Amino acid sequence: MExxxxxxxxxxLILVFVILYAxxxxxxxxxFNSGGSxxxxxxxxxxxxxxxxxDTRLLIIVLNTLVIALISATIATIxxxxxxxxxxxxxxxxxxxxxxxxxxxxxxxxxxxxxxSFLILFTMLGISLGFFSVLLSHIAFSIPIVVIMILPKLKExxxxxxxxxxxxxxxxWQVFSKVILPYILPGVFAGFFTALTFSLDDFAVTFFVxxxxxxxxAVEVYSLxxxxxxxxxxxxxxxxxxxTLALVLGYYFLSTRKKPKTLGGTD
Amino acid sequence: xxxxxxxRLALIPYALxxxxxxxxxxxxxxxxxxxxxxxxxxxxxxxxxxxPVYMKMMFxxxxxxxxxxxxxxxxxxxxxxxxxxxxxxxxxxxLLILPSWINLLLKTYAFLGILGxxxxxxxxLEVIGVGGQQLLFNDFSFVLVSTxxxxxxxxxxxxxxxxxxxxxxxxxxxDLGASxxxxxxxxxxxxxxxxxxxxxxxxxxxxxxxxxxxxxxxGNRVITLGTAIEQHFLVTQDWGMGAAIxxxxxxxxxxxxxxxRKIIK
Amino acid sequence: MSNTIIRFENVTKAYDDxxxxxxxxxxxxxxxxxxxxxxxxxxxxxxxxxxxxxxQPTSGKVFIDDKCVNTIPAHLRPxxxxxxxxxxxxxxxxxxxxxxxxxxxxxxxxxxxERVANALKFVNLEEYQTREISEMSGGQRQRVAIARAIVNRxxxxxxxxxxxxxxxxxxxxxxxxxxxxxxxxGITFVFVTHDQEEALALSDExxxxxxxxxxxxxxxxxIYDEPINRFVADFIGESNIVDGFMLExxxxxxxxxxxxxxxxxxxxxxxxxxxIRPEDLEITTAELGKITVQVDSILFRGVHYEMSCxxxxxxxxxxxxxxxxxxxxxxxxxxxxxxxxxMRLGETEAEFDKRLEAYEE
Numbered sequence: 016m017e018x019x020x021x022x023x024x025x026x027x028l029i030l031v032f033v034i035l036y037a038x039x040x041x042x043x044x045x046x047f048n049s050g051g052s053x054x055x056x057x058x059x060x061x062x063x064x065x066x067x068x069x070d071t072r073l074l075i076i077v078l079n080t081l082v083i084a085l086i087s088a089t090i091a092t093i094x095x096x097x098x099x100x101x102x103x104x105x106x107x108x109x110x111x112x113x114x115x116x117x118x119x120x121x122x123x124x125x126x127x128x129x130x131x132s133f134l135i136l137f138t139m140l141g142i143s144l145g146f147f148s149v150l151l152s153h154i155a156f157s158i159p160i161v162v163i164m165i166l167p168k169l170k171e172x173x174x175x176x177x178x179x180x181x182x183x184x185x186x187x188w189q190v191f192s193k194v195i196l197p198y199i200l201p202g203v204f205a206g207f208f209t210a211l212t213f214s215l216d217d218f219a220v221t222f223f224v225x226x227x228x229x230x231x232x233a234v235e236v237y238s239l240x241x242x243x244x245x246x247x248x249x250x251x252x253x254x255x256x257x258x259t260l261a262l263v264l265g266y267y268f269l270s271t272r273k274k275p276k277t278l279g280g281t282d
Numbered sequence: 283x284x285x286x287x288x289x290r291l292a293l294i295p296y297a298l299x300x301x302x303x304x305x306x307x308x309x310x311x312x313x314x315x316x317x318x319x320x321x322x323x324x325x326x327x328x329x330x331x332x333x334p335v336y337m338k339m340m341f342x343x344x345x346x347x348x349x350x351x352x353x354x355x356x357x358x359x360x361x362x363x364x365x366x367x368x369x370x371x372x373x374x375x376x377l378l379i380l381p382s383w384i385n386l387l388l389k390t391y392a393f394l395g396i397l398g399x400x401x402x403x404x405x406x407l408e409v410i411g412v413g414g415q416q417l418l419f420n421d422f423s424f425v426l427v428s429t430x431x432x433x434x435x436x437x438x439x440x441x442x443x444x445x446x447x448x449x450x451x452x453x454x455x456x457d458l459g460a461s462x463x464x465x466x467x468x469x470x471x472x473x474x475x476x477x478x479x480x481x482x483x484x485x486x487x488x489x490x491x492x493x494x495x496x497x498x499x500x501g502n503r504v505i506t507l508g509t510a511i512e513q514h515f516l517v518t519q520d521w522g523m524g525a526a527i528x529x530x531x532x533x534x535x536x537x538x539x540x541x542x543r544k545i546i547k
Numbered sequence: 548m549s550n551t552i553i554r555f556e557n558v559t560k561a562y563d564d565x566x567x568x569x570x571x572x573x574x575x576x577x578x579x580x581x582x583x584x585x586x587x588x589x590x591x592x593x594x595x596x597x598x599x600x601x602x603q604p605t606s607g608k609v610f611i612d613d614k615c616v617n618t619i620p621a622h623l624r625p626x627x628x629x630x631x632x633x634x635x636x637x638x639x640x641x642x643x644x645x646x647x648x649x650x651x652x653x654x655x656x657x658x659x660x661e662r663v664a665n666a667l668k669f670v671n672l673e674e675y676q677t678r679e680i681s682e683m684s685g686g687q688r689q690r691v692a693i694a695r696a697i698v699n700r701x702x703x704x705x706x707x708x709x710x711x712x713x714x715x716x717x718x719x720x721x722x723x724x725x726x727x728x729x730x731x732x733g734i735t736f737v738f739v740t741h742d743q744e745e746a747l748a749l750s751d752e753x754x755x756x757x758x759x760x761x762x763x764x765x766x767x768x769x770i771y772d773e774p775i776n777r778f779v780a781d782f783i784g785e786s787n788i789v790d791g792f793m794l795e796x797x798x799x800x801x802x803x804x805x806x807x808x809x810x811x812x813x814x815x816x817x818x819x820x821x822x823i824r825p826e827d828l829e830i831t832t833a834e835l836g837k838i839t840v841q842v843d844s845i846l847f848r849g850v851h852y853e854m855s856c857x858x859x860x861x862x863x864x865x866x867x868x869x870x871x872x873x874x875x876x877x878x879x880x881x882x883x884x885x886x887x888x889x890m891r892l893g894e895t896e897a898e899f900d901k902r903l904e905a906y907e908e
Contacts, residue, residue, distance in 0.1 A: 024364040028374070031361050035381055038392030038430070041402075045395065053395030098296030104289035117300050120308070123483065123539060125491030127508040128528050131515050132307030135314055135525070155303035158296075178601050179634035181621040183648035183699065187288040193647075197638040218387050218494060219508075223515065236387040240394060240498055252388045259383045267376050 039256055046249035053249070063250040070247060073235070077251070079146070080215065080232040087153035088210035094154070095161025095206055100195070102162065103169040118159045129156055130223025137224060144226030152224045153214045160213060161206035168202035169195075311532070314525035327526035336510075340530065343506040346421065347489040350428045351436075354485050355478065357429070358436035362477075363470075365437075366444045375441070378434055386431055390498055393427050394418070397499075419501025427499050428489050435488075436481035443477025444470065479542040487535050507531045549613060552577050552703055552735055553598060558607035560593050567593050569759040570607070575737065577702070580729050582738045582746040585756035586782070591739045594756075595705050598737065600624045612702075622651075627696035628705040632712070633688045635680045641667070641691055642676040648699040666698035667691075669728065686717045693725075697732060704729075706738045710745065722748055743783045747771060755779050763896055775899045776890055780822045787828075789862045791821040791889075799889060802838050802858055810889040812902045820890040825853070825867040827886035836879015840864050842872055856880075 041053075046064070050057030067073065098118070105111040121129060133155070137148045172195070180194040196203075218233035225234060232251075239245055318324040330336060365374045381389065395401055397417040407415055417423055447470060455465040491508035507527055514524030553575035560568040568590040575581055583591035596602045597609055600621035608615045616624060627648070635644050643650075645663045654662070667673045670690035675683070683691065689709060696704050706725075710718045726749050729736045740746055746753050747767040754764045755778075763775040774780035777788055791801030793813040799806055801821045813819065833839050840856035847853075854866040856878070864880060872878055891902070 028364050038389045039384055041396055042392045054400035094295050094299055097292035101289055101293035101296050117304050120304050125487055127491040127511045131511055131528055132311045135310045136307050158299055173632055175630045175632055175634035179630055182599055182628045184622045184651040186622055212383055216385055233385050233387040236391055240391045256384055263376055263380055
């Protein structure tokens with residue numbers, strides 16, 4: 016009885032995860048198809064990878080996407096840390112929850128709303144649509160998520176740690192740099208990587224606020240896909256997937272192996 | 283550290299961000315919704331929203347979003363539950379999150395091939411004798427791909443809610459004579475309502491606003507609020523009308539947030 | 548340099564409408580071990596935080612070394628604190644935790660090494676320099692916290708219920724160590740606790756606090772033997788408190804009889820409260836006792852039995868004795884004149900001191 020239940024549970028999980036990965040594996044498989052379409056596998060080839068690497072336009076777009084992601088995540092993390100510290104230090108619950116509500120608006124807002132409203136904003140401010148407007152948008156929608164990732168860390172930190180640092184002579188800046196920042200660092204990293212993910216994953220907002228001549232990968236794929244299928248895209252997805260997989264699994268094994276010892280010390 | 287100069291200084295960039303990128307955009311959307319295509323003040327946009335065409339579009343949009351949310355919950359809840367019972371939770375979770383690092387456009391693009399007339403699903407249907415079907419460009423493909431995209435956002439909050447349950451509650455329930463199923467029904471499920479509500483927020487609202495799936499996969503058969511907004515802003519350039527629909531979407535969002543938060547409390 | 552290190556002048560601290568410290572005045576002298584004793588919410592931790600500079604008084608002045616420090620922030624005050632939850636920095640190891648204050652002062656590396664090593668030696672942790680905080684036990688963390696405070700050579704160490712998280716055995720051990728440490732260092736310790744036994748064992752001086760007011764201050768024996776009011780008597784050790792009145796000097800009446808006592812300076816027939824400590828009551832037969840009581844319940848406390856008894860006027864009498872008696876039996880209680888302590892109703896500390904001085908001469 017227990018055994019069949021276990022089989023069912025495992026079977027179900029595996030099925031769902033196979034479906035979850037099917038599209039990615041599908042893309043990967045066809046990236047090696049010499050047939051030139053995602054119909055029928057004619058033979059193995061690396062031709063699409065060659066074509067991808069000789070397509071400077073596409074490579075520049077990939078580079079744009081990465082640059083936007085890195086810069087926006089970095090700036091969003093800095094502003095987000097400041098925001099989280101500021102929110103945490105507001106003593107009146109009323110103001111704190113008001114700021115938090117404002118903070119969360121962009122997190123729950125649908126992409127189209129963010130995209131459309133930013134489009135109006137940039138047009139009104141006279142900011143031309145392109146690299147700069149996309150960068151600003153990515154920073155803007157990443158900030159609240161960084162704040163959300165850091166706040167719990169700040170909350171969990173015992174206030175006596177700050178007292179202790181002050182007591183030992185640390186100035187306000189030293190309290191922040193020597194105690195608070197190291198303490199919330201995991202949250203800061205989590206925030207940075209989530210911001211990175213949000214930026215790399217974004218399509219809708221960028222689609223609204225980008226202009227001629229500047230594209231991120233998602234927007235490019237959208238226009239390519241509307242024209243039909245190109246196996247260069249498959250090759251590109253495969254490379255992206257391989258890199259993410261390596262990074263994530265590497266991180267997982269490192270983090271499980273280096274787990275801090277929780278031994279109670281012996282006297 | 284409370285109330286010091288450093289924290290007040292930190293508030294400046296953050297407050298600037300709130301004013302420019304949170305408050306101003308909302309105000310601008312609301313303002314634009316009262317402008318016609320020439321920039322004159324009008325209520326006409328809201329008038330048009332009440333016309334049968336728009337009412338039907340909005341109804342459809344809600345309807346399909348609800349289906350997507352329901353399917354995500356039905357498929358996703360057991361996944362969350364089973365993961366919480368496995369040994370290597372961390373690994374399963376990473377495997378769950380991993381696909382979301384692949385841009386969703388790429389995944390959507392993959393479905394063009396999978397569901398295509400010459401794709402593997404159709405090939406399979408041929409083999410088992412059902413015969414080829416047009417799987418793309420209809421409401422089925424919309425629901426399928428949307429569910430595929432959003433299901434992790436249902437699984438994660440439900441999983442977190444299950445993990446938060448104190449294991450002694452489950453022992454207590456067993457101790458009081460409840461079977462596994464009864465324990466699930468009377469203890470675990472009620473305690474995961476929070477997670478389900480967060481999942482609802484995270485799936486329902488984004489599905490309302492999807493537009494690229496409707497364009498690429500559903501062949502414009504399903505028009506969501508998002509599609510309509512995109513259409514007005516980027517195709518017909520009628521920002522006023524687009525903004526009016528956006529206001530509706532924002533209101534729906536506010537209502538959903540409020541309603542689910544009430545339940546959460 | 549005057550011998551007073553801390554002085555509070557009419558210090559009041561209020562949050563919104565709640566007054567947590569009400570017009571408090573006291574002085575703390577160099578080199579002694581002080582304890583602030585009281586139930587939770589009595590204001591003892593508030594006093595500590597005012598001295599450390601984490602909070603500012605609503606009114607009144609705090610002096611350190613005869614300088615008003617109201618406007619001086621915590622990081623510039625010559626005091627260090629040992630926190631209740633230790634507040635050790637989880638991202639730093641033992642050495643770096645202790646070195647934190649020295650690094651802030653930009654002390655030279657060689658000196659840092661030496662002073663940290665010395666401080667850790669002081670608390671018997673010299674072998675643990677490179678350990679992570681998460682690898683240390685509760686008692687060890689406690690010692691790291693102490694080392695971290697004393698390494699900066701403060702004139703005053705504040706200890707906020709530092710032993711409350713430890714188990715009984717470790718706690719007693721740490722009490723000895725703390726007392727010894729204070730004497731070796733010769734600096735002032737201000738110790739906060741709600742544990743009266745701890746206070747009695749450790750202190751040179753105790754301040755008993757309740758409801759934001761210092762109820763009584765004095766040496767442990769003063770406070771134990773001559774509690775000023777019902778609160779102090781109840782809080783410091785177990786007490787039997789019954790109502791009575793003074794017939795004349797050295798004669799008090801309670802439980803419908805008059806007894807010889809050693810208290811003077813009262814009005815005739817003044818109503819008073821009478822305290823007799825449970826360990827001062829001696830069990831005898833019903834016939835021989837000064838008062839007769841019936842045993843209601845009995846508990847074995849290890850060193851002694853604790854009997855709860857009632858006299859015919861429904862006064863409860865708690866008795867500590869190594870003798871065991873039967874429940875429901877009638878016994879007699881004996882006590883000498885010195886065992887009786889008389890408290891005047893609503894007497895302030897100043898009046899109390901004056902009266903004591905008057906008849907001690």
